[in-house]
Amino acid sequence: MNLREKKAMQKKEAIMKAAISVFAEKTYQGATLEDVAQRLLMTKGAVYYYFKDKQDLLYQSQVYLLENSLNNIAEIEESDLPAEEKVSQAISQHIEYVIHERTGFESMLSSESILSNEQYEHILRLQNGYEKHFDELIQEGITQGVFIQADIKIVRNLILGAMNWLMHWYSEGGKKSKHELSKMIAFYLMRMVLKTPNDQVES
């Protein structure tokens, strides 16, 4: 990727981030591309230079968020941390990202009706890919004997469900920083799968 392409990517990223927050504030239908453009002190013509149309902007924004999540978890998976630590990190990192880009993830829930089938299917594939990474991390813990013999799918959905529900109750003004909070939640969720001393004795 040459310099020019990198620059263009940065610009696209900036537009996508602006779009995510504008869509979150005014809803997709309620927001105009002028709103998005104004946030970056550009004109809507410039937005059309980078994106085919409004729907394309929404689609690419969501792909962008998901791909970032995927990269994050893949990085953790490839690291040489103990399995227990990997899952714990994946959880707290997911939480911090969801809080950080809360608005974008919220709108992902309602985008099914807006995006084309192909677009939505691609989003789903990315989500599945993310879940798969999570499953692999959990499996690792089980194989290494630090987690209980759990049903991976159920455990994964419980963890993801708990994390994604967070965006409904999290508030900026809370006492805990998002870092503290994510660590706490990771701690609680981990207890669902971690072996306790009792488990160790049995097996």
Next chain:
DNA sequence: CATCGCATAAGAATCATCAA
């Protein structure tokens, strides 16, 4: 009251054109 037709507005998308 329902609805038809029309005016108006707002937003989406295109296009000629410009500056760096």
Next chain:
DNA sequence: TTGATGATTCTTATGCGATG
């Protein structure tokens, strides 16, 4: 040549009075 502009055209939604 590329990125960006802003005027424009196209499209859709909204209001609203006239008409049956």
